[in-house]
Structures are given as C-alpha cells and as structure tokens.
Amino acid sequence: MVTLKADTEISQDQHDGLAHLRARISACADANGIVLEETVKWGQPSFKALNGTPVRIGTPKSGGFGLFVSCSSTVIADYAATFEGRFDGNRGVLFESVAEAESQPLEMLLMRAFRYHEKP
Numbered sequence: 001m002v003t004l005k006a007d008t009e010i011s012q013d014q015h016d017g018l019a020h021l022r023a024r025i026s027a028c029a030d031a032n033g034i035v036l037e038e039t040v041k042w043g044q045p046s047f048k049a050l051n052g053t054p055v056r057i058g059t060p061k062s063g064g065f066g067l068f069v070s071c072s073s074t075v076i077a078d079y080a081a082t083f084e085g086r087f088d089g090n091r092g093v094l095f096e097s098v099a100e101a102e103s104q105p106l107e108m109l110l111m112r113a114f115r116y117h118e119k120p
Helices: 012-031 075-082 098-102 106-114
Strands: 036-041 044-049 055-058 065-069 086-088 092-095
Touching (some): 012 044, 065 106
Antiparallel strands (some): 055 065
C-alpha cells in the first residue's frame, strides 16, 4: 500500500504507478541484500539505506508520478547522462504510466542512491 498525505488525492493510474515504484525499490534492495528504512518525508514514502541518500516516491504537480532523490546529490544527473526520460531537474524521474516506468532501468538509479555515501 502507498500512503501519501491525508489531503492528497491521486488517480488510480498514479496509485498504480506509485505501487509499482515501491515494489521495484523493495525488489532491488532485497536482491542486493540492502536493508531500507521506510519513513514519510514531505508527505511522501521515503526509503533510505544506511549509506545512501533517501529515495522518495510521489506525485508531482505536473501530473503522473515519480521517483525523487535529494537535489544536492548527483544520482539523477548521473542517470540522465546515460538514459533518456522525463526529469524534474536534478531531483527526480517522472512517469505517466506504469508501462513507461517498467521500460526504465531504474535499478541502476536505485543502487546509486542506496550506496551514495559509501566510501570507494
């Protein structure tokens, strides 16, 4: 289940998209033995690994749904340099449908976020 701020109304497509992203985040972490702390930040589900930068899922004002990280990190910029997509500056990757999100190799982005503060 995806929980947002109580006053947030979302469409069924947005709900399905957020549930899809949440499942991908969990599957990626599980497959790599990464333990995530799940909290709520700014009314959005947030997932953080011990040495990572938080990954949030939410619905931008422009519509659709997205995966967001701290704008002071290079996670989105690194991903955008390699893959095409719709980006919210250097803080998020945006989607209109589950099919669009499924077509993106988000595991690279997620692993970069999960290990963002690890020393090489």
